[in-house]
Amino acid sequence: DFPPGPPGVLSFFTLRMQSEPFLSKAIHKLSKEYGPVIGLILLHRKFVCISGRQAAIDALNNPLLLGRPKSFDFSLRTKGLCRGVLMTDGELWKEQRRFTVQHLKDVGIGKSFHEGTILDEITHLVSDIKNLVDSSNSGNIKLENLFTTAVINILWIMVAGTRFQREDPKMEKLASCMNGFMRFSDGGPSVLSFMPPLRFIVPELSGYNKLMGFIAPIRSYVKEEIAEHRRTRQPDSPRDFIDLYLEKLDDDKSSKNSTFDEEQLLGTIFDIFVAGSETTSHTLGFALLFMILHPQIQTKVQQEIDEVLQGRQPSLADRGRLPYTEATLQEIQRLGLVAPLTIPHVAQENTKCQGYAIPKGSVVFINLWAVNNDPDTWPEPTKFLPDRHLNAAGNYVKSELMFNFGLGKRSCIGETLARCSLFLFFTCIMQHFRFESPNINDESFVDEALRPSLEPIPGLSLAPRPCIARVSQRLVY
Numbered sequence: 001d002f003p004p005g006p007p008g009v010l011s012f013f014t015l016r017m018q019s020e021p022f023l024s025k026a027i028h029k030l031s032k033e034y035g036p037v038i039g040l041i042l043l044h045r046k047f048v049c050i051s052g053r054q055a056a057i058d059a060l061n062n063p064l065l066l067g068r069p070k071s072f073d074f075s076l077r078t079k080g081l082c083r084g085v086l087m088t089d090g091e092l093w094k095e096q097r098r099f100t101v102q103h104l105k106d107v108g109i110g111k112s113f114h115e116g117t118i119l120d121e122i123t124h125l126v127s128d129i130k131n132l133v134d135s136s137n138s139g140n141i142k143l144e145n146l147f148t149t150a151v152i153n154i155l156w157i158m159v160a161g162t163r164f165q166r167e168d169p170k171m172e173k174l175a176s177c178m179n180g181f182m183r184f185s186d187g188g189p190s191v192l193s194f195m196p197p198l199r200f201i202v203p204e205l206s207g208y209n210k211l212m213g214f215i216a217p218i219r220s221y222v223k224e225e226i227a228e229h230r231r232t233r234q235p236d237s238p239r240d241f242i243d244l245y246l247e248k249l250d251d252d253k254s255s256k257n258s259t260f261d262e263e264q265l266l267g268t269i270f271d272i273f274v275a276g277s278e279t280t281s282h283t284l285g286f287a288l289l290f291m292i293l294h295p296q297i298q299t300k301v302q303q304e305i306d307e308v309l310q311g312r313q314p315s316l317a318d319r320g321r322l323p324y325t326e327a328t329l330q331e332i333q334r335l336g337l338v339a340p341l342t343i344p345h346v347a348q349e350n351t352k353c354q355g356y357a358i359p360k361g362s363v364v365f366i367n368l369w370a371v372n373n374d375p376d377t378w379p380e381p382t383k384f385l386p387d388r389h390l391n392a393a394g395n396y397v398k399s400e401l402m403f404n405f406g407l408g409k410r411s412c413i414g415e416t417l418a419r420c421s422l423f424l425f426f427t428c429i430m431q432h433f434r435f436e437s438p439n440i441n442d443e444s445f446v447d448e449a450l451r452p453s454l455e456p457i458p459g460l461s462l463a464p465r466p467c468i469a470r471v472s473q474r475l476v477y
């Protein structure tokens, strides 16, 4: 009953031969031939690729598919140990995920404090963009990592209680290492992951040196921060997630079976940044690209924001009052999908999906890109149509048909934070600035490759390409 797919013990490579820029599209292409559940083999390893919406829902809610593959690449961030939340499973994962979810709430997620933190970061960002606009004669500005500092700061304030200034060299290093790590693989098994001993034989060619070049600076920065917290913390008055974790380490000192240790803390912080920073900032990057390429839709969003907010700063309470803006943001997330595959799942026991057998140990790829581009659900799926998320009365309808944050027990722990951040950033930026295609006659426009394009840069998450855009400040009234 193993799902249908190309024959042979190396059939996994068929995915790599689809001449598609990223894995989710290659899986989608194969699914046209073999159906929504495909079986692939790579020597002794079995892979199941799921593309259909119902098959994806079934798989994400299946309690026997909660495992993660042992990823050599990821384990390098915690000295070869299986730590953190993203790539662990079993009891360790359950306990660490529960602690992380609970204590991220304690330090802000879902509270008014967290809205204030996001709005503070947006205020800094608006002032940075104004400076960029003022210093450009033609209005042409390079849009590249515009949101990175603000998004990292929101996470860093919860985790370590501090924020970075824009262009702080430490922050720039951290962001570029994170970006390098995210671009190292596309979510499929890397050569290094498949044959770890290659790092001793060909450390350069296997990518090991490159990967460690990204991981080592992040590790050492987080370690320093933990050491600083140890020195300065006041027991019983935790300032942030690191203090709360150190408190737990004290409490568990005498427990032999505790899954809490410093390497685990480091892995969890790494995971929060890997999973939380690029996903959010790249969604916002795609938002600007969609607005540049659909100027009439941008105008409608801005008219609604002006009419409803009358020049004041938005708040989360405005969510029900800006239906067109919310519909546009949902359409941006449908087509500007930054995580086109979930993180791979693993069958912890023999199980089934849509009647097909998934043997214990199989790695399961769940294709969210296919869900968001399914023509049966979304007529003319490639068209950018915010109106499809409005009902007959013109109210915004939060879609049950897409699940960009996953579903079930392994779903994203940062969904609330991400949704709040996306709404506040998008609304504020649309309120203050107009984004248009670049003035190509200006001397600052030197490179055709910098024309706004929606073709993403592949990687663990998809990233928007840097581009030049004409940005102008709007009168906020």
Ligand code: HEM
Binding pocket: 060, 085, 086, 087, 097, 271, 272, 275, 276, 277, 279, 280, 283, 338, 339, 341, 342, 343, 344, 404, 405, 406, 407, 409, 410, 411, 412, 413, 414, 415, 417, 418
């Ligand atoms: C637009 C923003 C985001 C998107 C689209 C997104 C999407 C996802 C997806 C698809 C998964 C995998 C679900 C699965 O494997 O079935 C995931 C997992 C995860 N996300 Fe997010 N995410 C976003 C933001 C965040 C933020 C802000 C955080 C930080 C708090 C975060 C932390 C995590 C963690 C730790 C996991 C692993 C959960 C686990 O394995 O148990 N994410 N996310």
